[in-house]
Amino acid sequence: MEGVADLQTLIPPRTTSRRVQAAIEQGIKAFFGGNALVAIIVLALITIFLFREGFGFFGQNLTNLRLYRQAGLEYVDIIRDVSTQHEALSRKLSDIRLQEARAMEKRSVPVEEINATLAPFDQFASAFGDTAENLRTLVSDLTDQASALKESLYARAELAAQRAQLERSGALAAAEKIAVPAVDRATALATLHQGAATFESVSAEMTATLYTLLAQAPPLPDAAEQKTFDQWKTRTREYLAGLPKASENLRTWSAETPIPWYRSISSFLFGRDWVTASFWQDWYGIVPLLVGSILVSIVALFFAVPLGVASAIYVSEIASVHEKRFIKPYIEFISAIPSVVLGFFGIAVVGQFIRAASQSPWFKWISFFPISERLNIFTAGCLLALMAVPTIFTLAEDALRNVPRGFKEASYALGANRLQTIARVLVPASLSGIVSAILLGLGRVIGETMVVLLCAGNRIAIPDFSQGLGAIFQPVHTMTGIIAQEMGEVVRGSTHYRALFMVGLVLFTITLGINYLAQKLVARYRMSIG
Amino acid sequence: MIAVTSKSRRSRRIESAIFWVLRLATYFILACATYIFLDIGIKGGRTVFTTTPPFINVPFLTEPPQTLYVFDYEGKTLTLSDRQFREWKTTHADVEVNPSSVAYSAGGIWPCIVGTALLVIGSMALALLIGISSAIYLSEYSRNGRMIRLVRIAILNLAGVPSIVFGLFGFGLFVIFFGWNVSLIAGWFTLGLMVLPAIITASEESLRAVPQGLREGSLALGASKWQTIRKNVLPYAMPGILTSSILGIARVAGETAPIMFTAAYAMKDEMPWQVARWTDFFFQGVMALPYHIYVVSSKIPQNEYTERVQYGGAFVFLFLVMLIALTSIVLRERSRSRLSW
Numbered sequence: 001m002e003g004v005a006d007l008q009t010l011i012p013p014r015t016t017s018r019r020v021q022a023a024i025e026q027g028i029k030a031f032f033g034g035n036a037l038v039a040i041i042v043l044a045l046i047t048i049f050l051f052r053e054g055f056g057f058f059g060q061n062l063t064n065l066r067l068y069r070q071a072g073l074e075y076v077d078i079i080r081d082v083s084t085q086h087e088a089l090s091r092k093l094s095d096i097r098l099q100e101a102r103a104m105e106k107r108s109v110p111v112e113e114i115n116a117t118l119a120p121f122d123q124f125a126s127a128f129g130d131t132a133e134n135l136r137t138l139v140s141d142l143t144d145q146a147s148a149l150k151e152s153l154y155a156r157a158e159l160a161a162q163r164a165q166l167e168r169s170g171a172l173a174a175a176e177k178i179a180v181p182a183v184d185r186a187t188a189l190a191t192l193h194q195g196a197a198t199f200e201s202v203s204a205e206m207t208a209t210l211y212t213l214l215a216q217a218p219p220l221p222d223a224a225e226q227k228t229f230d231q232w233k234t235r236t237r238e239y240l241a242g243l244p245k246a247s248e249n250l251r252t253w254s255a256e257t258p259i260p261w262y263r264s265i266s267s268f269l270f271g272r273d274w275v276t277a278s279f280w281q282d283w284y285g286i287v288p289l290l291v292g293s294i295l296v297s298i299v300a301l302f303f304a305v306p307l308g309v310a311s312a313i314y315v316s317e318i319a320s321v322h323e324k325r326f327i328k329p330y331i332e333f334i335s336a337i338p339s340v341v342l343g344f345f346g347i348a349v350v351g352q353f354i355r356a357a358s359q360s361p362w363f364k365w366i367s368f369f370p371i372s373e374r375l376n377i378f379t380a381g382c383l384l385a386l387m388a389v390p391t392i393f394t395l396a397e398d399a400l401r402n403v404p405r406g407f408k409e410a411s412y413a414l415g416a417n418r419l420q421t422i423a424r425v426l427v428p429a430s431l432s433g434i435v436s437a438i439l440l441g442l443g444r445v446i447g448e449t450m451v452v453l454l455c456a457g458n459r460i461a462i463p464d465f466s467q468g469l470g471a472i473f474q475p476v477h478t479m480t481g482i483i484a485q486e487m488g489e490v491v492r493g494s495t496h497y498r499a500l501f502m503v504g505l506v507l508f509t510i511t512l513g514i515n516y517l518a519q520k521l522v523a524r525y526r527m528s529i530g
Numbered sequence: 531m532i533a534v535t536s537k538s539r540r541s542r543r544i545e546s547a548i549f550w551v552l553r554l555a556t557y558f559i560l561a562c563a564t565y566i567f568l569d570i571g572i573k574g575g576r577t578v579f580t581t582t583p584p585f586i587n588v589p590f591l592t593e594p595p596q597t598l599y600v601f602d603y604e605g606k607t608l609t610l611s612d613r614q615f616r617e618w619k620t621t622h623a624d625v626e627v628n629p630s631s632v633a634y635s636a637g638g639i640w641p642c643i644v645g646t647a648l649l650v651i652g653s654m655a656l657a658l659l660i661g662i663s664s665a666i667y668l669s670e671y672s673r674n675g676r677m678i679r680l681v682r683i684a685i686l687n688l689a690g691v692p693s694i695v696f697g698l699f700g701f702g703l704f705v706i707f708f709g710w711n712v713s714l715i716a717g718w719f720t721l722g723l724m725v726l727p728a729i730i731t732a733s734e735e736s737l738r739a740v741p742q743g744l745r746e747g748s749l750a751l752g753a754s755k756w757q758t759i760r761k762n763v764l765p766y767a768m769p770g771i772l773t774s775s776i777l778g779i780a781r782v783a784g785e786t787a788p789i790m791f792t793a794a795y796a797m798k799d800e801m802p803w804q805v806a807r808w809t810d811f812f813f814q815g816v817m818a819l820p821y822h823i824y825v826v827s828s829k830i831p832q833n834e835y836t837e838r839v840q841y842g843g844a845f846v847f848l849f850l851v852m853l854i855a856l857t858s859i860v861l862r863e864r865s866r867s868r869l870s871w
Contacts, residue, residue, distance in 0.1 A: 021754065028756045029671055035663030036672075039726060040681055043688055046699045046723065053702050310555035318549050319556075327556060329859050334563045336855030338784035340820045341848045344827040344840060345566055386566075389559055419545040440690070447692025449787035450820075454828055480694045480787070487698065488791045492706045504698040508691055515690040519683075 047508075054505040057498035061284060062264040064495055067157075068281050070185070071150035072192045075253050076142045077281075079199055082246050083139050085239055086132040092232055093125045100225040120218035131209050134202045142195050147280065149188045156183050189255050196250040203243045210240055268502060274460045274477075276486065276496050284499040286506060288462045292377070292476030293446055295463065296456060299381025299472055300388055300445045305438055307385070308392030312434075315393075316400040317422055328397070335390035343454030346383045351375050351455065354382075358473075368470025373457055377472045380456040384448055388441035395440060399433020400426055436518035443514040447507065449480040456481060479503050567848075574845020577838050589638055590842055595797065595822070596637035598835055601629035609835065611636030632835045634797070634826050639843050641801060645816030646847075648714060648802060649793060650783050653721035657782075658775055660722075661729030665771075668730070669737040670759055682734075689727035696724040697788035705792055712815040714802070717793025724788055725778040732777075736770025737763060769865030776858035784851045786820040794821035796829070819847045 068074055097118060104114045159180045166175035214233055220226045271285015315327050351374035357363065359370040403426050411421040427434070457475020460482070465471045477485075483500050490497040580587050596612040603625070610618055614636075615629070672678045700720030710716045740763050748758040795815040805811050823843045830836060 025754055025756055029667075032663045032667035032671060035660050036667040039660050039664040039685075039730060042723060043685065043727065045703075046688075046696070049699055049703055049707075050695070307555050307559055310552045311559055314549075314552040314556045318552060327560065329863075330560055330563070332859065333852070333855060334559070336780050336784070336851055337563075337566065338786070338820060338847060338851050340784075340786040340823050341570065341844050342566070344823055344844050345570065347827055348837075348840065349569060386559075386562060393559075417541065417545055419541075419548055443690050447690075447694065449692065449694040450824065454824070480692060483694050483698055484787055484790055487701060501698060501702065504695050508695050511690055511692055511695075512687050515687045519686065 050501060050505050050508060053498060054501040056493075057268070057284075057495065057502045058261075058264045060495040060498060061268065062259065062261060064282060065263055065267060066259050067150060067153060069257070069259060070255050071153050072146045072189055072255055073150060073281050075192060075195070075250065075255075076139065076146045078246055078249050078253065079135070079142065079195065080139050082199075082203070082243065083132060083135050086135065089232070089236055089239060090125070090129050090132075092235075093128060096220075096225060096228055096232065097121060097125065099228070100220055100222060103222045103225060117221060121220065124213065124216075124218055127213055128210070131206050131213070135199075135206065138195060138198055138202055142192060143280070145188065145192055149183070149185065149192075152181070152183045153185070156180055185255075196247065199250055200247050203247065207240050207243060210236065268499070272462060274482070276499075282495065284495070284502075286479070286503060288460050289477055289479045289482050289503065290506075291462050292456065293452075293478040293480070295377050295472060295476060296380050296384060296452055296478060297442060297445045299377055300384035301438070301442060303382065303385035304388035304392055304441055304445075308389045308437070308441065309396055309434060311389070312393050312396035312400055312437075313422060313427070316397050317418070317426065331390050331393050333390075334386065335394075337387075339387065339448055339450040340454075342383050342387065343451045346379055346451060346455035347375070350382060351379045354379055368467050368473060371473040373473070373475050375455050375457040376475050377456060377463070380452050381472070383451050383455060384445045387448060387451065388445050391444050392437045392441040395437030396430075396434045399430040399437065402433070403429045432521045432524055436521040439514050439518040439521070443511050443518070446514075447480060447511050449484050452478045453481040453484050458485065479507050483507075570841060570844050570848055573837070574841040574843075574848075577842030578845050587638075587842075591638055591643070591846070592640045593638035594641050594799070595634045595639065595817075595839070597634070598632040598636035599629040600632065600835060601627045603627060609636075632833065633830050634822075635830075635835045635839050639819065639822060639839070639846060641798065641817045642819040642822040642843070643846070644802060645794070646783060646819040648816060649717050649721060649789065649818060650779055652714065652718035653725070653782050654775070654779055656718055656722035657725045657729050657778060661726050662733050662771060664730050665733035665737055666759065666764075669734045670755070670763065685727045685730050689731055691727075692787075693724055693785050694787040696720055697790060697792060699723075700788060700792040710813060712791065712793060712795065713813045714793060714816055715812040717789050717816075720788045720792045721782045721785065724785070725782055728781070729774055729778050732774030733767070733771045736767045736774070739770065740766045769861065773858050773862045773865070776854060776861065780851050780854040780858065783854065784820065786818075786824055789818055789821060790824075794818045796821070796825045819843060819850075823847060 100118060100121075101114050104117070105111075109117075159178055163175050163178045163180060166172075166178070214236060217229070217233060220229055268284055268286055270287060271283055272287045273283035273285050274288055275281070275283045311327070311331065315324055315331075319327060354376075355371060355374040358366075363369045407425050407429055408421055411425045416424065456478055458477050458481060459475040460477045461474075463471040463474040463476060483504055486496070487500055490500065577590060578587050579585055599608075599610050599612070599615040601608055603622075608618075668678065668682065697720060700716060700723070704710050704716035704719055705712060708716075744762045744766070745758055748762040749755075753761070793815060795817055798815065798817050802811065802814065802816055805814060823840070826836060826840050826843065
């Protein structure tokens with residue numbers, strides 16, 4: 001009868017009531033949930049903030065572009081273009097002179113004789129340079145006029161904005177005090193427009209002089225140089241033939257032609273100039289930066305992909321256990337090298353080394369060697385390759401290891417050797433994993449800042465592809481580099497500030513896309529094997 | 531028969547040749563990395579270590595950076611730091627010298643070490659609190675709905691966003707919009723948010739790796755949800771969380787781009803604790819080691835005297851970060867062998 005144990009004794013005595021306990025549980029849950037919410041909100045905020053600051057760019061850039069036309073800067077740039085082309089031709093001439101002198105030197109012609117032979121050519125070159133004298137004067141006169149107009153338009157816009165601000169905030173008396181000056185744009189533009197007539201007479205005169213000059217062009221002793229010179233003559237004739245077109249453009253140009261809204265977007269996405277803080281006109285075109293980023297990434301992946309994949313295959317399939325235990329952590333260890341240290345190493349060692357190597361006689365046969373800049377795409381690419389290798393290695397090795405054992409065993413059972421198994425079975429089976437590893441490596445490279453800021457040379461220009469592969473030995477600027485370099489100096493809310501946010505947004509979108517693609521690939525790959 | 535063996539011999543030769551190529555590629559990577567370590571280790575070691583006891587260049591580690599003065603005096607070239615130069619002037623008041631100055635190249639890197647430590651501590655405290663809590667919520671409490679899945683994908687993708695974009699965001703929001711200026715607290719938030727996605731993802735992964743049975747067993751015994759998490763989930767997930775946190779530290783310490791315009795000053799005379807009011811502590815910029823390396827390697831003209839501080843700084847920084855990373859790798863290897871189900 002008393003055999004039934006007292007159940008109560010098995011359960012520990014309650015110290016807190018059930019309700020308090022539940023409240024504590026709820027509180028803990030709320031704490032974690034609250035933190036998660038904060039994390040999510042803040043991370044969402046980042047995205048929203050980037051977009052908010054970035055999209056403001058387009059409106060401001062449109063104003064910037066409209067001012068460019070309304071103040072007649074565009075008009076002056078048509079003439080300036082003609083003048084710049086002339087300068088380029090003039091530079092080409094001195095280039096030809098240099099080449100010719102070098103060629104003669106190689107044949108060990110004494111210096112006096114070289115100078116004597118080339119004297120007619122020098123005369124020709126200087127005569128050619130003189131023909132643009134009037135053009136240059138015209139450009140500089142018009143530049144002064146147009147920038148004065150721009151200045152006054154700009155000042156008026158500023159004052160008007162201040163006044164509107166005051167009116168909105170209710171300080172009408174203060175608003176009255178700000179006098180917005182009238183700018184006589186019509187007169188200023190009319191004066192500017194007289195430039196067309198001057199240009200016509202100047203270009204007619206230049207054309208006549210140049211045709212007679214071209215007819216008397218002196219011959220050059222070397223056939224190769226003569227050929228370049230002939231090419232130059234053809235180009236000059238084309239240039240002269242293009243002058244009436246410029247005249248035509250000047251005549252039809254009008255400050256009142258409206259600029260469509262999409263020009264603001266297209267001038268950002270396809271603009272080939274990134275010019276800031278200029279007295280004349282600021283341009284925010286992402287193309288040179290994008291090209292820089294892409295070229296650096298291509299060079300980096302060119303080295304990192306073979307090395308990373310090869311080492312992944314080696315470690316997962318060929319290496320002995322001892323090697324594996326040592327190599328794997330070591331390569332992963334590389335990813336912990338801070339990027340600024342790598343960048344410093346690039347400046348101190350790699351750049352010097354590459355330049356010294358390019359001067360060595362071994363590489364004489366390469367046309368674009370020796371290189372002049374030690375910091376260039378190639379230097380930055382080599383260092384970034386080292387940063388991408390650990391990412392590619394780790395993920396590719398994972399993918400190779402995750403191939404089910406049965407695949408390998410079946411392959412051996414069919415009589416395949418190790419190489420065949422690796423090349424025909426393991427690599428194809430893990431291909432999507434390897435590709436996603438490469439993509440994530442690319443994501444890392446394209447978003448890297450310090451190495452490119454320190455080692456890519458920071459020259460905002462699209463590399464000159466006419467040299468072929470030599471283009472990768474030229475300095476560039478990159479998207480990450482420009483943000484790091486210019487962000488500290490911009491005025492808050494200015495077009496430049498917002499342009500940098502737009503660059504950040506482009507970077508954000510690119511890396512997000514790459515990441516997403518890589519994850520998609522991995523998900524598919526898991527399914528196909530599972 | 532003969533044809534077959536010669537063919538198989540040939541294929542074996544090809545095989546071993548290709549294996550050698552792969553082996554060389556692997557060792558080439560290791561050689562490159564080793565070269566970097568050795569170059570910075572040897573040249574930096576000359577700055578950081580000395581040949582006389584105590585064998586460590588204490589002034590380099592405990593003094594602020596100073597300007598170096600180089601001048602000829604009585605046939606010798608003297609290189610004096612700012613402070614030494616002023617002392618020398620008092621004793622040689624009548625001597626007219628024309629020194630050339632090299633910025634940052636004398637003295638040490640003490641304020642930079644302190645600044646980096648402060649940045650790491652603050653941002654990691656922030657990131658770990660929010661990150662681990664969020665991971666616990668996501669893996670233990672949240673229901674696996676579409677919303678949560680979306681959040682998870684978003685967080686995973688944010689982990690790959692370049693650090694400079696976080697820097698840009700931190701600059702726009704904290705420095706300018708909130709008006710915190712270049713300050714410690716702006717750096718904390720920027721860096722903390724930068725590692726947050728990585729910490730959430732890694733912590734959640736190690737929480738999910740704990741078998742469901744452990745939770746169910748505990749709940750079946752009448753334990754509450756929190757008791758289950760505290761006693762039966764967290765202890766087993768801890769090694770993984772710790773590893774990811776330490777990797778986070780290495781990343782936070784190693785990044786330069788996000789602090790360039792949110793927290794770092796190129797030069798500051800006072801130490802961080804020398805502030806008028808305690809609130810100023812949070813709103814002051816600090817010197818940071820990575821930014822200092824950036825400044826000395828690109829912003830000042832290079833000459834024979836700058837190498838000392840460049841390599842010295844790089845050496846200290848590299849090996850600090852390496853030490854942190856090594857800890858995490860060792861920890862992971864050890865926890866991997868201990869826990870397995």
